[in-house]
Amino acid sequence: MFKGLRRVFDNLAERIAYTGLSPQSIEEIGYSIILELVENDIAYDVAENLIKSLGSKLSEAKVPRFSDKKIFVKEKLREYLLELFISVGELDLRKEIEKKRSIGKPLVIVFLGPNGHGKTLTVAKLAYWLKKRGYKVVMAASDTFRAGAIEQVEKLGERIGVKVIKHRYGADPAAVAFDAIKYAEKHGIDAVLIDTAGRLQTDKNLMDEMKKIARVTKPDIKIFVGDALTGNDAFEQATRFNEEVGIDAIILTKVDSDAKGGAAISTVYATKKPIIFMGVGQGVEDLIPFDPKNFIENIIPL
Ligand SMILES: Nc1nc2c(ncn2[C@@H]2O[C@H](COP(=O)(O)OP(=O)(O)OP(=O)(O)O)[C@@H](O)[C@H]2O)c(=O)[nH]1
Ligand SMILES: [Mg+2]
Known part of the structure; x- marks a missing residue:
């Protein structure tokens, strides 16, 4: 690594x-x-x-x-x-879930980031991670744009035994998310994980759509999914998503690949937000909590 x-x-x-x-x-x-x-x-x-x-x-x-x-x-x-x-502080998802639970509401998390960085798989990984810890979760297939995106979430949902709320392709992503939140409130679900379509930070229309999803669903947490292989674009991408939509935390994916690793430092520096998990493989169980001390000791052994 x-x-x-x-x-x-x-x-x-x-x-x-x-x-x-x-x-x-x-x-x-x-x-x-x-x-x-x-x-x-x-x-x-x-x-x-x-x-x-x-x-x-x-x-x-x-x-x-x-x-x-x-x-x-x-x-x-x-x-x-x-x-x-x-x-940049830390963010403990379990504590956040407990806080919302105490007022009888689900924790709403939206995942955003550039195309192909691993959002959809990460949504399923985190759903699985939370499920294993006893939380009830639901996933919203709010990428209604890319061909195959809804089936991808459905398949993952089947694999991990988590319900997926979906509409048709071309439907309003915010409406799908909204339905998932309503469903969660009705059924005592602890967390709603919203998948969104990948978008370039330079595409104004898609960034506006992302802002709309955030406005309508009022997520508790917005997670930027960044690919460790991104290279020097990582800084710019994280900066733009943070400026336009505002992010609360980062999940760094593909850490198992031969990433140089600079993206881990650049994205934190750019956004002043913590990395909370790392994706370390293509399986739904391949997600590990990020520990800054471990990371540092790993890259700078004495
Ligand atoms: N090795 C490895 N592959 C990953 C990891 N996370 C995601 N991938 C792979 O990266 C590819 C893209 O993952 P998706 O989850 O579809 O990415 P996405 O951001 O949802 O993509 P779009 O919806 O098209 O924007 C898939 O082949 C995943 O299996 C990871 O941590 N490690
Ligand atoms: Mg996706």
């Missing part, structure tokens, strides 16, 4: 330790490091910020005399990332 990032952070620590820890030497090699980070899918803004913060962290700190400089730099890198992940 995230081999690219591990290599790049290791390189970075090595070079800084070798050239010296002064702000001048970091500045000297800074640009080439920024480029290397960008090549590993970390957005330019993030890379620049990281180098700047690292420079000041290192200049403020006293290197313990006998300590290994490389490990020292790595510790500072870990610190930078941990600060970033902590600063």
Whole structure:
């Protein structure tokens, strides 16, 4: 997982330790490091910020005399990332469900993001994850646009034993979601998971439609589904979806593939929202909660 990032952070620590820890030497090699980070899918803004913060962290700190400089730099890198992940807070879906349950309402979650990033499969994965933990869930097939989208949700629903609320193709996605919420309220369902059609952040009409779905269904949580393989587009995509519709959390998919991993950092930096789960395969059980500390220890082993 995230081999690219591990290599790049290791390189970075090595070079800084070798050239010296002064702000001048970091500045000297800074640009080439920024480029290397960008090549590993970390957005330019993030890379620049990281180098700047690292420079000041290192200049403020006293290197313990006998300590290994490389490990020292790595510790500072870990610190930078941990600060970033902590600063965006966390979101515990189970707590959110309990809160809504106490007022007799279902938690409404809408999934959004660019085409093919894994929204539909992630809806089913999360439905399954919640079901296994004793919650009653329903899925709304609100992608009424792409051919096969409704059947895809239905098949997944059958596989995991979760009810799907659907209309016909071309129907208003907001109306499907609205029906699913009504159904949930009537049947004491804990969570409504709304699948939506993939859309490019540059397509104004489809982004307006997304805003409408959000306006009508008033979701408690909007989850941006981002593909770890996206590369440098991740920053721009996450930024636009957050600005246009507003997101509350991120699920990063395809982490099992050979992703460089920069998207994990870029999307959090861009939106200031936490990653809550990672998709790690094509099965409905392939979803794991995101743990920032684990992630950081994995990409920057000491
Ligand atoms: N390896 C791997 N594949 C994934 C993961 N998540 C989704 N996929 C695959 O990615 C492809 C697209 O997944 P979908 O869930 O259909 O994506 P989508 O965002 O709903 O796509 P659109 O509705 O067309 O926008 C499928 O082949 C999924 O099996 C993951 O975590 N790991
Ligand atoms: Mg889909």
